[in-house]
Amino acid sequence: MTIGLMVFIMVLLAAVQAFMPYLVKATEVFGIYVPEPHYRQEFLVRLKKNYSRLVLAGGLTSVLFYALAVNLLHIPEGQGVIWGVGLQLGIVAFSMALYFKNHLTVKKEKQQQGWVLGKKEKVIVDLQFRNDLEMVSGIAFLLPMLITVGLIALTLTLYSQLPDKIPVHWGADGQADRFSEKTIFSSISMPVILLIMQVLFYFMNQARKTSGSKISATQKAQSRKRELASRKYGSWLLFVTSISVTLLLGSLQLSLIYPELGGALWVMAMTIGFAILVLAGTALYTVKIAQFASSPAAGQSESGIIDADNDRHWKAGIFYVNKEDPSIMVEKRFGIGWTVNLGNPKSWVMVFLPLAAILLIAFLVK
Amino acid sequence: MFIEIEPDSAVPIYLQLAQQIMEGIARGELAPETPLPSVRAFAADLGMNMHTVNKAYHYLEEKKMIEIVPKKGVFIHANAIRSASTEEKARMEEELRPILAEALCLQLNREELAGMVEKMVREIREGSE
Structure with a gap:
């Protein structure tokens, strides 16, 4: 399987x-x-x-x-x-x-x-762009956090009933194969990691709201639609991911509190369900965005006008480094999805703070 | 409304921004009290420094074309379309003076100047360059 x-x-x-x-x-x-x-x-x-x-x-x-x-x-x-x-x-x-x-x-x-x-570079800004954004609201991203906080509270209340060994790793067969000593910290480490991820998803969504729109000078209407779509569906994908992670880690935590709930099969089913949800969401996002990539309205471009050439800000075409641009997240040039603006210190915080926190928890629990 | 900036132009970017917003107001496309993007969002869309947008907004605020309401945002001034006050007329005269001086040097007559004004007003109204 x-x-x-x-x-x-x-x-x-x-x-x-x-x-x-x-x-x-x-x-x-x-x-x-x-x-x-x-x-x-x-x-x-x-x-x-x-x-x-x-x-x-x-x-x-x-x-x-x-x-x-x-x-x-x-x-x-x-x-x-x-x-x-x-x-x-x-x-x-x-x-x-x-x-x-x-x-x-x-x-x-x-x-x-x-x-x-010899071409004239133009940067286009639509003053109405943000009024037409249809993104999942920040409040929706806060809701799964309530579940997590509830789980932490539940774990602490039923602390004395928890098993002496806290599972921290599961094998491919869904069987827990590494355990940690039972402490208050180790018993809630998983929901705490979940909470960090949920906060990260929340900020990623906010960062896309304020991310700069890249409207093409030669295909304004078409590229505007694409920019709106990548934000809308990107936001939905992020939300689906947040919900899936919550379901997966939340159910693992529940099976710690109520061992009769989750056997190995349950863990495997949740993991596979999680993978399928996220993959399907990504596939849907890709299809939606690719529609705009494959249909450039040809022949209506003004001659001599091009978009601003931003190559110098794209190191190797993969890493975006632009100190002037206040955007934290930008759409990838080669790849599906988004990347961070490494020229903005806030991006570094957004990438490394949650990573460091999760690694620290993993290290302490071990 | 689309703003089109030419980064390599001799006209500073903040002035290009301000002038195009002003044309939008004159045309009626940006009605009084219409919200404008936040400084951060605008700068992100431009991929340029927030300072540039700030400068454009303050330039327009000084001319009472926009209003910057703390914590609420930036809006087209409720009185953006108004009859000019004595000071505003005086300022316009002052700003037009060097241009007229250059026109006189270049021996443009009154008809030609009037024709130019006529043409530009039409273009601003129709929204073309």
Whole structure:
């Protein structure tokens, strides 16, 4: 079952990575801004196609070998999962290496052909943009936190009834396989981690509300719709993720308090349900956003006008570093979803504070 | 309403912002009391420093074209469309003076100047450059 899930995730991962050039904005080719009409060049079309073929071939070959090896060599499930995760990382690393090679190629070509030379750069701002935002409200993100606080209170009230060993890790079979001494801290460590994640989701949602809209100078209406959609569906995806994490960790905590509630099967079902919910949400988000990427309204662009070339702020086309921009989160250039503005100190706080807190708790409980 | 900024233009960015908002008010697209984006949101949309937006907003506030209400936000001034006061007329004259001086040097006659004003008023009303 878990191996099946591993294979499924691997296939999905390879497919998403392979089709990434077609899921992102047409004017951002391998993390480089390519203005109209240059992004239609035969050279770039071929570059994208080759990338997709290579990633798909590499990914599917490794999936095939993995499935065969696990079945023929009778590798135990726990080990199979480790190999699976390793291979998934391998697929990502392989596609990123290819990406980076193409990134450099496009960058060089852009300089040599002078795609932005002599063009007038324009930055577009819609004064009404934030009035038309349809995002999940911050209050909705606060609601799951109530569940967590309730769970913490419940755990502390029933503290004397808790088992002497607090499970802190579960194996692939859903069976708890690592335990910690029973202390007040270890008994509530999981809901505390959950609370940190919920707070993080709340702030991520707020950060997207204030994130700068990137409206294209040559396709104002179309790109405006896309910007609104990426915020709306991104916010929903974040909300679904918050709810799923709450359900998963909340039910684990409940099974600690009421051992008769959750056996190994229960843990496995919750984990798989969690994975399916988050994957389905991500898939839906991707489909919704990709609609806008694949339909650039051609031929209505004013000649000589291009968007502001922000390449200098995108290190390797992946890391956004802009000290001037007060945005904390921005949409990725090459990839689905959002990334942080590393030029803004608040982004560092948002990334490292929860990470440090969770690692500290994990360390203390161990 | 869309604001279009040219980062490489000789006109400072804060002035481009202020002038386009003013054109929006003149055209009626930005009615009195219409809310404007917060400084942070506006700067994020521009991908530029908040200082730039602040400067534009203060410039417009000084001209009583917008109102900055603490903790509530930024709005088009309730009296943005009004008859000019004596001081405002005097300030306009002062600002127009160097432009007229240049026009006289370039030997533009009154008809030509009147034609220019006519054309620009029409363009501002219609919302084209």
